Structure formats: structure tokens, C-alpha cells
Amino acid sequence: MDALRELLSDPTIIKLMKLLLWIGITVAVVTFFRRSARKRIENTVFRYKTQKLIEILGYIMIILLVVMFVTVDNVRDYTIIIGLFTAGLTFTLQELILSIAGSFYIFAVRVYKPGDRIEINGITGDVIDIDxxxxxxxxxxxxxxxxxxxxRIVKISNAYVFKGPIHNYSLDFPFVWDELNILITYESDLEEAKTLILHEAxxxxxxxxxxxxxxxxxxVERYYIENAALEPSLAVKLTDNWMQLNLRYITDYKRRRMTQQDLFERIESVFKAKGQAVYFASTTLQLLKIPEVDVRMHTPQT
Known part of the structure; x- marks a missing residue:
């Protein structure tokens, strides 16, 4: 008994027992939160990530406890160690912290939502999930x-909402302007072509x-923005080979390709119906006349 009392009165043994006690408490807390996450979180991916995060934090806390109990002897030093550790942890996990903060920002400010078409970090796509x-x-x-x-399915960190511009094709104004260039020859009736194109558009x-x-x-009521012309409009440009009619129009952001195709087919149909009035243009080549060469053959005399 005396040997046991002497052993238990040893400061090193006391510190070791305290360390084991705190490690036991940490393990118990980590186990509790992991089980709670497994029971309460339905999404498999999010549940897995949460459990892994809890494990990592548990390991970090155990390492911190070991360092503190081995090297630190007073409360002031505890505070310094905790401060340095917190700063290092924040720097190491800054991307993760920004991602979590970004998810709250996305939902709170309504930057985008599932179903929106956006461009972020140079990648364009439809949002199918936000975690x-x-x-x-x-x-x-x-x-x-x-x-x-x-x-391809692309996963982008939510931290990018703080790092650069986000192009949203559908937020507030689910329409985009698009252009279609129609090339006609100089022999075509320009006014007739303009009338036909604008009518079809x-x-x-x-x-x-x-x-x-x-x-x-x-x-216009919500933002500081000037009014804009939304009806189809035409601009004519003269080139070396043809007249270019630039049709500018507005369409649904998800039907840009189909709208362009349908417009071109309708315009082509009405041009053909007009017969000799309007012609589509293509690259032309001018062949120069080769000068005549007079070649005479003389038979040598014997």
C-alpha cells in the first residue's frame, strides 16, 4: 500500500493518469458524435464526410492533449499552445472552412440553386446538387x-463563390441574347432580305x-440598369465577298441552339420561295484569264 501511495503521489504518474482520462473522454465524445451522425444524417455522402471529419478532429485533439501534458506545466502555457494550434488548424483547413461558409452563403444570398445554369471557375453546367x-x-x-x-459530372468547391465571378444564366432573367449571321450576295435585294428575316424572327x-x-x-425596378430593346434587330456589314446580316434576338437560356436552328431553317425556306430576289453567299474566287501563247513548230530542213 505504501508503494502504491508513493506511486500515485508521483507528479509524472498523476499527469499520465490525467492524460489517459482526457484521452478517454475525447474518445467517448468522438464515438458519441459519430454514432449520432450515423443515425441522424440520411444522405450517405454527407454522413460519410461528417464521420470522417469527426474522426480527424478527435485525432487532432488527442495529439494536442499529448503535447500539452508532456511539454506544458501551467495554464498560461496551455493558452499559448491552444492559440498556436488553433491558428495552425485554421490555416490548414481554410479551404474546408471556406467551403462550408460558401454553402451557407449560397443558400442565404440565393447565389444559385439546383436547376440553374451557371459558369463558375471557368466551367459551365447545370447545378444538380449543392452540399x-x-x-x-x-x-x-x-x-x-x-x-x-x-x-461529365463536375464537383466544384463552394469556396469559389468567394474567389471569382459567378455567371448565372437563369437567376432573375432566364433569357439570353443570341446572334445569327446570314450571308447574302451583292446581287440580292437587301431590303427584301431584311424584311423577310425580321418578319420570320x-x-x-x-x-x-x-x-x-x-x-x-x-x-429594371430591382437593379440600377437601363432599359433594353428586346425585339429582334438587324445590322448589316459589308465585306469583300458578301453582305452579312447580323440578326440579334432573345431566347430561353436552355433553347439557344434549337432556336438558332429553327430560325435558320425558316429563313432559308422563305429565301428559296422568293426565287431570284435573295441568294445565300459563299466564298468566291476570281480566276484571271491566262494570256494566249503562240507556239509554232518548225520542221528542220535537211
Whole structure:
């Protein structure tokens, strides 16, 4: 008994017992939170990430306890160690902290939501999921042309909402301006071509023009922005080979490709119906006449 009392009165043994006690408490707390996360969180991915985060924090706390009990002897030193550790942990996990903060910012400020089409960090796609760390996109573009899905699922850290611009195609004003260039020859009737193009564009895009007008009026009231012309318009440009008619119009942000295709087919149809009035242009080559060469053959005399 005397040996046991002497052993228990040893400061080193006391510190060791305290260390083991705090490690036991830490392990118990980590186990409790891991089990709670497993029971309460339904999303498999988020549950897995949460459990891993709790484990990592538990290991860090155990390491911190060991360092403190081995090297520190007074409360003041405890405070210094904790401060330094907190600063180091914050620096190491700054991306994770920014990602979690970004998720709250996205939902609070309504930067974007599932279903929106956005461009962030140079990647364009439709938002299909937002969790506490990542925004998941169905990529548009990449190795395919126009506004088509590439088939790749892209995960982008939510921290990027603080690092650069975010282009939202559907927030507040779900329409975009697009352009279609129609090339006609100089022999074509320019005024007739302009009339035909604007007539087809106005007729086909009437629903988009009306819907976008109502949305634009709401936008003007909400933001400091000037009014804009939403009806289809034409601009003519003269080149060395043809006259370029630039048709500018507004359309739904998800139907840009189809709208352009439908417009071109309708315009081509009315041009053909006009016969000799309007001709589509293509690159022309001018062949210069080769000078005549007089070649005479003389038979040598014997």
C-alpha cells in the first residue's frame, strides 16, 4: 500500500493518469458524435464526410492533449499552445472552412440553386446538387459544341463563390441574347432580305419577346440598369465577298441552339420561295484569264 501511495503521489504518474482520462473522454465524445451522425444524417455522402471529419478532429485533439501534458506545466502555457494550434488548424483547413461558409452563403444570398445554369471557375453546367462542401454540375461544352451536355459530372468547391465571378444564366432573367449571321450576295435585294428575316424572327420569337419584356421590367425596378430593346434587330456589314446580316434576338437560356436552328431553317425556306430576289453567299474566287501563247513548230530542213 505504501508503494502504491508513493506511486500515485508521483507528479509524472498523476499527469499520465490525467492524460489517459482526457484521452478517454475525447474518445467517448468522438464515438458519441459519430454514432449520432450515423443515425441522424440520411444522405450517405454527407454522413460519410461528417464521420470522417469527426474522426480527424478527435485525432487532432488527442495529439494536442499529448503535447500539452508532456511539454506544458501551467495554464498560461496551455493558452499559448491552444492559440498556436488553433491558428495552425485554421490555416490548414481554410479551404474546408471556406467551403462550408460558401454553402451557407449560397443558400442565404440565393447565389444559385439546383436547376440553374451557371459558369463558375471557368466551367459551365447545370447545378444538380449543392452540399456542405461541393456544388455538383452537369457539364456543358468541353469537347462538344454549343450548349450540349458533355456527360461529365463536375464537383466544384463552394469556396469559389468567394474567389471569382459567378455567371448565372437563369437567376432573375432566364433569357439570353443570341446572334445569327446570314450571308447574302451583292446581287440580292437587301431590303427584301431584311424584311423577310425580321418578319420570320418576330413571328417565331413573339412568345419569348413578351415573356422577357415582363421579366426585364422587374429587373429594371430591382437593379440600377437601363432599359433594353428586346425585339429582334438587324445590322448589316459589308465585306469583300458578301453582305452579312447580323440578326440579334432573345431566347430561353436552355433553347439557344434549337432556336438558332429553327430560325435558320425558316429563313432559308422563305429565301428559296422568293426565287431570284435573295441568294445565300459563299466564298468566291476570281480566276484571271491566262494570256494566249503562240507556239509554232518548225520542221528542220535537211
Amino acid at each position: 456542405s462542401i461541393y456544388t455538383t454540375l452537369m457539364e456543358i461544352g468541353g469537347w462538344v459544341s454549343s450548349d450540349n451536355y458533355s456527360g 418576330n413571328e417565331m420569337l413573339l412568345a419569348y419577346t413578351r415573356a422577357s419584356t415582363a421579366k426585364w421590367e422587374e429587373l
